Amino acid sequence: MEEPPQAAMASEAGAGVDADAYRIRLLELGDLSRGFCDLLAQLSPSEPLTEDSFRSRFAELAALGADHLVLVAEDAGTGRIVAAGAVLVERKFIRRCGTVGHVEDVVVDAAARGRGLGERVVRRLVDHARARGCYKVILNCTPELRGFYAKCGFVEKNVQMGLYF
Numbered sequence: 059m060e061e062p063p064q065a066a067m068a069s070e071a072g073a074g075v076d077a078d079a080y081r082i083r084l085l086e087l088g089d090l091s092r093g094f095c096d097l098l099a100q101l102s103p104s105e106p107l108t109e110d111s112f113r114s115r116f117a118e119l120a121a122l123g124a125d126h127l128v129l130v131a132e133d134a135g136t137g138r139i140v141a142a143g144a145v146l147v148e149r150k151f152i153r154r155c156g157t158v159g160h161v162e163d164v165v166v167d168a169a170a171r172g173r174g175l176g177e178r179v180v181r182r183l184v185d186h187a188r189a190r191g192c193y194k195v196i197l198n199c200t201p202e203l204r205g206f207y208a209k210c211g212f213v214e215k216n217v218q219m220g221l222y223f
């Protein structure tokens with residue numbers, strides 16, 4: 059996937075984390091075998107992806123460049139993917155053709171939680187949206203996660219609605 063602006067990559071938020079223990083970087087094709095999909099299953103249980111499906115979706119997202127960023131945290135010791143998150147940049151007509159960031163699919167491996175890694179990933183996603191000129195970043199979450207996202211700088215606003223097919 060396309061490299062995000064250096065401004066996004068430069069920020070290292072997340073007190074209490076040994077910055078050398080985890081490397082936050084863009085998703086790579088090789089991450090399928092480093093546990094990326096197993097990690098996502100902790101967010102939403104699903105059948106394992108075939109390599110073809112993963113490659114095909116990866117190519118679609120890569121074509122969107124910096125408008126769809128998937129970040130992962132790699133454990134420097136094991137090489138496993140232990141955290142992930144995505145940000146989509148929506149291009150609007152309102153707000154003088156403004157752009158909005160949507161944070162999605164944030165997850166930290168159960169064994170690595172509570173070390174500031176989730177906050178670090180979210181702050182990197184937010185930095186990317188800001189660097190892309192977004193006037194706000196929004197996300198949907200369950201009520202139990204209010205505290206986590208508040209720590210990441212978010213405030214509660216409006217109501218989430220869904221229609222599932």
Ligand SMILES: CC(=O)SCCNC(=O)CCNC(=O)[C@H](O)C(C)(C)COP(=O)(O)OP(=O)(O)OC[C@H]1O[C@@H](n2cnc3c(N)ncnc32)[C@H](O)[C@@H]1OP(=O)(O)O
Nearest residue numbers: 162163164165166171172173174175176177197205206209
């Ligand atoms: C938009 C979306 O993607 S919503 C979906 C979010 N993902 C999930 O629910 C998947 C399962 N959960 C997880 O993967 C993790 O628990 C996460 C991503 C929610 C949090 O990741 P962690 O790495 O454990 O969080 P991290 O250690 O960075 O916590 C940062 C701060 O938030 C606090 N925090 C973390 N989780 C919670 C919570 N559920 N409620 C309240 N506060 C919390 C921490 O205590 C910490 O505060 P501190 O700095 O005062 O110590």
